[in-house]
Amino acid sequence: MGEQTTVKFPQEVIDEYAALGIDLPSLFSAGTLGTRMGVQILEASAERVVGTMPVEGNTQPYGLLHGGASAVLAETLGSVGSMLHGGSSRIAVGVDLNCTHHRGVRSGQVTGVATPVHRGRSTATYEIVITDDEDKRVCTARLTCLLRDAPQGPAKA
Secondary structure (H helix, E strand, O other), rough: OOOOOOOOOOHHHHHHOOOOOOHHHOOOOOOOHHHOOOOOEEEEEEEEEEEEEOOOOOEOOOOOOOOOHHHHHHHHHHHHHHHHHOOOOOOEEEEEEEEEEOOOOOOOEEEEEEEEEEEEOOOOEEEEEOOOOOOOOOEEEEEEEEEOOOOOOOOOO
């Protein structure tokens, strides 16, 4: 579905994870599902996460972008922001996802931008706005993640 691009992380975040022996781009990737759907994360920080996904291959029977595909993009971007907010000693687990689908899309790609609504000690909530190639809003989502202590032991990426 496309080549993976290198995610742009703030240098202090890269340094924090490198000191722990963690491959940050692998850890904060879209994962197996996101890869299969063509999700690419272009920019990532606790303040803003940007990613894209092709419409082709992610449609429902009527030829429109599947609402579940929008949900995958939204949860991926919001989870990455939550993980970066939590830092290397925490993991983010999604506990609530709400998506409102505003318009259909038949071709091109969609772009999601996740920005924080709340960043606390135990939860993080992000709003994710997904737009089409014409910058028209396709979906608005909100994701809340629970921040838990990371398991101790060797890092796995």
